[in-house]
Amino acid sequence: MVSLPKGLMVGKIFLFLAVAMLIICCAGNNGDQSAEGNDKQYLIGLAISMSSDTQFFISLQAGVEESAAQFNVDILTMYANEDPVVQSEQIIQMADSGINALLLNPVCDSVIPAVEEVSRRGIPVLTIDRNIHSSFAICHIASDNFAGGRMAGDYLVDALHRKGRIVEITGTEGSSAAFERGQGFREAISNYADIHIVSTICAEFSRDLAREEFRSLLEEDSDIDGVFAHNDDMILGAMEAARQVSSDGILFVGFDAIDEAINAVENGDLLATVAQRPTEMGRLGMETAIEYLSGKEIPDSIIVDLALILR
DSSP states (O other): OOOOOHHHHHHHHHHHHHHHHHHHEEEEEEEEHHHHHOOOEEEEEEEEOOOOHHHHHHHHHHHHHHHHOOOOEEEEEEEEEEOOOHHHHHHHHHHHTTSSEEEEOSGGGGGGGHHHHHHHHTEEEEESSHHHHHHHTEEEEEHHHHHHHHHHHHHHHHTTTEEEEEEEOSSTOOOOHHHHHHHHHHHTTTTOOTTEEEEEEEOTTTTTHHHHHHHHHHHHOOOOOOOSSSHHHHHHHHHHHHHHHHHHHHEEEEOOHHHHHHHHHTTTTOEEEEEEEEEHHHHHHHHHHHHHTTTOOOOSSEEEEEEEEEE
């Protein structure tokens, strides 16, 4: 029997222990990676039609973020400021950034080519609040804008005792929200012979533009009994214009139920506003996207309940 030198024997023992520890550590790491694989993280794009300071979309984004935190999901958010060219570029940019799904609040149908391109790359697109006429959008999460328009029209007609001269302030031309809210509103008032829309102003969901356009209208024709605007920013702008030219007695109805509009209702300055629950829309949008990415079946559309906010 040949005996090994003491130093060599100790070295081999340490080598054996090091190899054993390496095997144990590798096995432990593999187990952790397997567990993490069951809790897959995603990057979800959120493309918003308007600006980052629009109250409705601040609430919608809050709902998305709340749900994303629960699912350990990252969000990439971009705002188009009502520019379809900008939003189309943003959609492609998000796809290039590696998003797994896109929650899209579209400016209008002009973004459809970009939607089709990212869909062909295998990125599912879900629309929120506004819709597009494209089969490439796999699910639409929104209020019933048509029903909301009818709700506003019915209430304004009753408040005017079925007689009066009305101004309608519309949102961005070509957007589903503007089309559906306007269609519902006009259908609601169409059965009353003494209710007339005397002017339609396109203010692109902008408070500043609504204020300027409505003020110009009042300076030419102050005989206005009621105003319906497709969102609260525009109705608040119209109310500011009425105060500027000291035009009293006009009944105003908005849409969205943002905080400032609710306060105006409580103060008696705003007759009513239609509440959409944007936070719930955002939450449902994120949850539905995660369900789809997890291999679950999702519905073609999800309707969020509306309510009329009155004093």
